[in-house]
C-alpha cells in the first residue's frame with residue numbers, strides 16, 4: 179500500500195467535503211487514516227500447521243469475531259463466523275481457523291465472497307470436503323444511512339460435503355439455530 183498516496187487522497191477528500199484539512203483537529207487525519215487502512219487491510223502470514231490425528235468427528239469453532247471492509251462503500255462490516263469441519267486424518271490448530279477468518283476479512287471485501295474464500299481456503303489446507311462456514315455480520319453502510327437499521331444483520335452460509343446433507347441439522351443445532 180502506498181502511504182503517501184493514501185494521505186494525499188484523504189487530504190483531498192477532506193477538502194472535497196468542504197473542510198479545512200489544515201485546521202487543528204484534521205491536521206494529522208490523513209496520516210492517521212492512511213496508517214489505519216494499512217493496518218486493517220493487511221494481515222500477518224501464518225503457517226497452516228496440521229497434526230495427524232484419529233479424531234474423525236465434528237469440530238466446530240464458534241463466535242470468531244472479525245471486522246472487514248465493504249468494498250462498495252469503504253465502510254466496515256463486522257460480526258462473527260462459525261466454522262465446522264470433519265477432519266480427514268489431520269486436524270489443524272484451533273487458532274488457525276480464526277487466522278483464516280482474519281486473513282479473508284483484512285481486505286476490501288463483500289460478505290458473500292469472504293464466505294466462499296474461507297471455504298475454499300479451508301478445503302485446500304485441511305484436505306477435507308466436509309466443511310461449514312456461517313457468517314453473521316452488521317454492515318455500517320446499511321446501519322448508518324437512510325432508514326436506520328441497527329438491528330439488521332446479514333447471514334451468509336456455505337456448506338460442502340456432508341454438511342450439505344446429514345450434518346447440516348447437527349451444525350445448525352450446535353449453533354442454536356436448529357429445531
Ligand SMILES: [Zn+2]
Nearest residue numbers: 248250251319
Ligand atoms: Zn456496503
